[in-house]
Amino acid sequence: MKQPVGHYAYESRDREFLQERIAEFEDQVKRRLSGALSEEEFKPLRLMNGIYLQVHAYMLRVAIPYGILDSRQLRKLAHVAQRYDRGYGHFTTRQNIQFNWIALEDAPAILRDLAEADMHAIQTSGNCIRNITSDEYAGAARDELMDPRVHAEILRQWSTLHPEFTFLPRKFKIAISGSPEDRVAARFHDIGLLARPSENGPLFRVFVGGGLGRTPVVGQELFDSVPEAELLATLEATLRVYNAYGRRDNLYRARIKILVQTIGIEPFREAVKAELAKMDLSHYRLTPERVAAIRARFAAPELHAVDDADAVLAQHQKEDPDFARWVQSNTHPHFDEGYSIATVSLKTPGDIPGDVTAEQMDGLADIAERFAFSELRVTHLQNIVLGHVRKDQLYALWQGLKELNLAAPNIGLAGDIVSCPGLDYCTLANARSLPLARKLGARFGDARLQEEIGALSINISGCINACGHHHAGHIGILGVDKRGSEFYQILLGGQAGDHASIGAILGPALSEDDAVAAIARIIDHYLAHRNEQESFLEMVTRLGKAPFKEVAYETV
C-alpha cells in the first residue's frame, strides 16, 4: 500500500496493538453481558473505547487523530454508518465522528472493521488523554510556520494507553498547531501547543488550563519555548502534577483548569519544574531520529501546479458567479501559488450541522481521490477540508460537491453554525440545539445575505458542558431548562484564536422562536449601524453589548 498523505502510515505493530485492544474490549463486553462487570465498572472501560450510552442507543465515537482521514478510511466510516447505524454519522468539534444508533453487541465487530482501515475509538472518551487535535490547514497553509502533524502523531502514540494517565481526575484534551494564527483554539484546551521552527529545531509554546464547559477559562502560558527534545518530558511532568493534585471529590472542579486557577499559574509552573528537575531528561528525550522515523511514515503530496492555473480559475469564476462566491468563502491560500485549500461545508442550510450520510462520505472519498491526494481533514468547526487542490481543478471539484449537496458557500459566515447534538441525542442536555441550528441556518441561508453580513460565528450548546463552544462564538447560544421548558441564553463577543475571549450573556433566556428573532434583530442592527468594513465582532467590541441587548429584547 502507498503511504497516506497527511497522516502516519501504520506499521504492523500498530495493527497488532489494535487487535489486542479489540480482543480486550470484546472480553469486557462479554463480562458485562454475563454480569461479571457492573455498569459502574464497565462504564469507564467502554468510554475508553469511545462507547457512550446516549438517549436512544449506544453511541460510538471514532477517533480521527489530528483530524486527518484518507479516502479508504472515510469509505470505512461510510460502511459503518450503513451497516451498523442509520446511514449517517456526525462530525464533532473534537475532530471525531459519532454514530448515534449503535448496539453494544455490535461494537467489537465495528471496531474490527475500523481497524481494517487503521482506525480506532481509543481514548475518545473517559478520564484520559483524548484524541489529539490539530490544525485543519496543517501542511498546506501559506502562513504556517511548521506542520504540526508529525508531533501530533508522536503525542498520539505517547498518550495511547499511557499506564500512568489513564485514570486521571478528568478528561484531558491536547491541541497542537503550527500556525501563528492559533487555528486550534490552543487557549481553550487543557494543554495547547503552538509549534514553531528555530535554528536548533522546533520549539513549542505551551498553554495550560484552558477550557470551556461550565467554567470557561482562557489557558495561560506555561512555557514559552520548550525544545523538541523536552516536549514529552514537559507533558509527562505536567500530567504528573495534575494526576497527583487535581481534585477528585467534585466532577465539576476536576479539570486541570481548576487546579491551575486554584494554585495560580506561577506555583503550578514551579511544580512542573520541580517534577522536571527530578526526572532524568535523557530518558524522556524526543530524539531527532525518532521524529525523523515518524516523519518518514508520512507521505508528502507531490504538487505539480500548471502554469495558467490562476487564469483558468479566474475564467471559471467569471463564467459562474455561484462558483465565484464559493471560492470567495470556501478557499484559503495554499503555500503553493498553483494550489488552494478548499473547505467543504457540512452546513447545508436547513440540514443538521456536521451530519454526513454514507453516500456523501463515499462521494467525498471519491472527490478526495480525484482532487486532493485522497486526504481529508475534519475541522473543529465541523467541516471538511481538502488540503491541496489545484486551482484549475477547483471548478470540477465544486461541481462534484454540488452533486453531493455539499457546496454551501458559507465558511466563516452566518450559516457555518457549530452545534452540539443537544436534547435530541444527548442525555445531559437541557434543551434541543439542532432545531435551532436548522432554523438559524435557514434564516441566514441566502448566500448573498451571508456575504453581506460577513464573518460571523454562531455556536450552540444544549447545556453548560459547552460541546458546541457557545462561549467562543461571536454569537453563542446556550440551552437552559426553565421549569421543564426549553429556553436559550444568548451570548455575545466570544472568540477562539489568538485573541481568545469568552462571550458575555446578553440577558434573560428566550424561547426558541424568540431567540431566533432576537438574533435576527441583532444582525439587522449590525447591518444598519456598522462602520465601513467593520465586522460583527469588531462592532460588539467597540460598542459593548448594551445596544444589542436593547434590540434583542425590543418586543419581548
Add this chain to the structure above:
Amino acid sequence: MKLFNLSQQHIIPAEEADPVSLAELKEHPEAYAVALEPDESVEALRPFLAQITLVVLHFPIFRDGRAFTQARSLREYEDYKEEIRVTGHVLPDQAAFLRRCGVDTVVLSDDDDQTEWEAQLKRFTITYQQSIAS
C-alpha cells in the same frame, strides 16, 4: 484475602505484612511496611526508605488513579527497589498499567478470580511508552 503477583518478584506473604501509617512510621523506626494514602506524597517516605521493604498504596475507587503516580514516583524518583502493593477497589483491566508503573502485588479478596488478572497481564505485547518496571 490473597495476593496476586504482577511482577514475579519475591513478595512478602499477605499474612505477614502489618503496615503502619505514614504518621505512625515516625514513631516506629523498626517498621518495614507502610501504607500510604492517595493524598500523601511519596517524598515523605524518603528518610525511612532504607529500612522499608513494603509500601502499600490505596485505591479508594478504581477510577482514582493517584496510586499510579505514587508507584512510578517511588521507583523513578526515590529509587525504591522493594515491594509495592495496592489495595482497595482495582480492576483486572488495570493489571498492565499497575505493572508498568512499578506495582508488584495486588490484594484480592478470596473469591476474586485470578484468571482474569492473568489474562489481562498478558494481553498487550505492544506498548507505546517505556516502563519504569524492569
Add this chain to the structure above:
Amino acid sequence: MKRLSHLSPDECVLLTAARLLDGRIVWRGQDGRWFDRVAQATCLTAEESAAALEEATAQAARQGVMGVYPVVARKGAPPQPVSMKEHIRAFGPTVHPEFSYAPQPEASS
C-alpha cells in the same frame, strides 16, 4: 423532573429503562415485561409506581435492562410523557422524523 406527588388527574407514571444489549429505550408494560413502544407502557398511579419501581429495579439485571426510572406522562393511547426529554425518548429525535418510534398522539392542549 416533575414530582410524582403532584400528578394531575389526567397524568400517570410510566417506568422506563435502557436495554443492555443495544441501549434502546424500553417501557415497562404488561406482566412487568419491557417493550420498545411507549404505547405498551403501563400507566401507574404515583402509589403504584413506588412499588413497581422497586420491583423493576430488583429485576433489572435479570431482565437485561439498566437505569430504571419513573416518567410522568399524560394518559392516553399512547401515553404522552410531559417533559421534552421524555417526549423525545418516547417518540424519537425531533430532527429526524424518519427515525420516529411511533405515531405521535394528536396534539391535545
